[in-house]
Amino acid sequence: MSKNREPVESLILYYLFKWSIVSPMLHLYFRGRIYGAENVPTSGPLVVVSNHASDFDPPILSNCMRRPVAFMAKEELFKVPILKQAIALYGAYPVKRESADRSAIRSA
Known part of the structure; x- marks a missing residue:
């Protein structure tokens, strides 16, 4: 990001x-x-995958x-009022897990 x-x-x-x-x-x-x-580039595109x-x-x-870092987070987390603001502030964006979420893919 x-x-x-x-x-x-x-x-x-x-x-x-x-x-x-x-x-x-x-x-x-x-x-x-x-x-x-020190091996992680400080700029440019980067995808980090973690368990x-x-x-x-x-x-x-x-x-x-x-x-x-920006995170994909399940959209259900964005329905919890205080958590929604906190995770959005921390760079998270919602992803719909039941289908191919093109919006989340574009955000990524």
Whole structure:
């Protein structure tokens, strides 16, 4: 996701959340380590595919990248009022899982 795709306010809040909450949680609570982040290009198209084993995976994955990350998220999550704003702010966009969602594919 390039910086010109996201409003400046969203990017500021994205990085604020990433560095004030997610990073300390990853390193202090989970004692996580990041290996190979220097191999991820900082600009240009990039598709990252990850197994999704817990609700913590998306924010932790974003913390391991040196660039903003946009996530496909099931559309049901966008029906939960507070969660909708939070995940949209964090760069998520809805995907309909029961059919080929061309809108989500275009967003990706």
